[in-house]
Amino acid sequence: MNAPYTNRKDPRSKTRYALLALFAVLLLLSILYGLMVGAVSIPAKEVWTSLINDTDSEFRQIVWNLRLPRVLTGLLVGICLAVSGAFLQGVFRNPLADPGIIGVSSGAGLAAVSVMILFPEQMSLVPLAAFLGALAAAAIIYALAWNKGAPAGRMILAGVAVNSLLGAGMTTVILLNSEKVQAVLPWLAGSLNGKSWPHFETILPYACIGMVLSVFLVKHANVLILGDEVAKLLGNRVERSRMLVILMSTFMAGIAISVSGLIGFVGLVVPHIVRMIAGNDYKFFLPLSALGGGALVVAADTSARAWFDPIEFPVGVLLALLGAPFFLYLLRGGLKGWKTS
């Protein structure tokens, strides 16, 4: 096997590293934006001093105690949702796959709404209920699709059925308790209002575990996108890999939803846009999606509270309002030379 040396370096890899750097910068800018903007505008320099100096100044209070935890929570939510979506689009080989398709939203929704409405004194259990609801719905869908394996097509169908069932359950709970709807609406819309350090600290370890374990799934995801048969012929244990990837996606989306409620759009759109720019290789696709998801949620959440001040607009609604037209614009070939697949 003495092949002459060939130029192994992909000429695109430079562009891809540049993209990684660009996305990292975007993320930092969105964080800075999140710390500067709000009811009180704080100049960048003041943001910096109040971050590094533990003083009693008003800016320090706002930046450190109010804005930073909310920005960091949003960051983790965005990362988790985008990573989850990126994995799912690969295993389902379907650009429309997002965490909703494996029941995460409907499962978390039913569980969280039930707690909020039926046991309002147990509000602190909502994140846990949402997380467990997401896992349970995904497990049910996986089990229903299983017949000597759980191929993508069958999971999507089982997902549609279970989603509509759980959605109906959620609607029933809400309709029977319509006087309490006000309490659940922000959660259903997806919001980061009032997120503070405890929220961030609760999800941080789980998000870190998820991100570290995701790295080990990159290789499997890269094989799964070639199709079940090819993946098997390459010696991959396809059912096991797919189950691990779905489990990871559920875990990540569950983390995000438990703290922010149903933010739906990120897991669908961010990976899709990233793939249009950077291609299918998960070594780039996944980190770029994570950075992009984080930046998008932080920037959108900041805009949601800044633009509509004094109303706290739910970030989930803003993302859908702005994201959907932008996404359609991209699909229609709005940016020349971008391939839609």
Add this chain to the structure above:
Amino acid sequence: MENVLTSEGLHFGYHNRNIVENFGLSIRKGEMASIVGPNGSGKSTVLRLLTRLVRPNKGIVYLEGEAIALMNTKQVARKLTMLPQTQDPNLDLTVRDLVKQGRHPHLKWYEECRNEHEDAVDWALQMTDMTKLQHRSLYTLSGGERQRAWIAMAVAQTPHTLLLDEPTTYLDVAHQLEVMELLQFLNRKQGITIVMVMHDLNQASRYSDRIIAMKDGKLVSQGSPAEVFLPDFFSQVFGIEANVYEDEGKPVYTPRGLAISRKWEELHV
């Protein structure tokens, strides 16, 4: 000669419909064999049974003397692989990134495609004449180039046996020959045993050491092209009348018409 892939009494079917029946076959080391037969005769299913993509209802497949059903997945993939008939044409992956996936069965779970594995990738690209195109994305390639890229992935897997499901379908005639000559080269010069499902019987005749003919899920005849491609074979297996000639020592056929001509006029009254 040594048998690398053997099947005994394979049965496969759904409900009451048998797709493959009592199928026994021995593939000899270093040969280039073509499976031919009409649509629905079970050719592709046989390839799937031989590669363990589907499990038989009855019967055993042996890969290099071991029962394939009991082997570990990576072990199988280091010895045998297949190129399915169709692949996703929209994948935004470079040729090199695709070919690298061929090393998957040789890597441990924590290993990356590096060093000697990259050498194997270079070699596979060179064998398939894809070095110049290695950084092109798959969806920008022509059908023939894309097929060569997928073959390169299979070559990077360094299998002893390569199965292909209609490797030339959808290609124009020049690209068909290009693929066939590449396979012949891999067979003759690299010693890879090749089994392929073929639709073009003249190409099968020209490039194969052995023809394996199937009809209704059963093996109906096998042997060298000259032994199998007789006028009777065409009427019995394909239901056509054919003239068979000899060209450079290989049989070549031209179809004259259906063996039992259908009376279309009567059907349309």
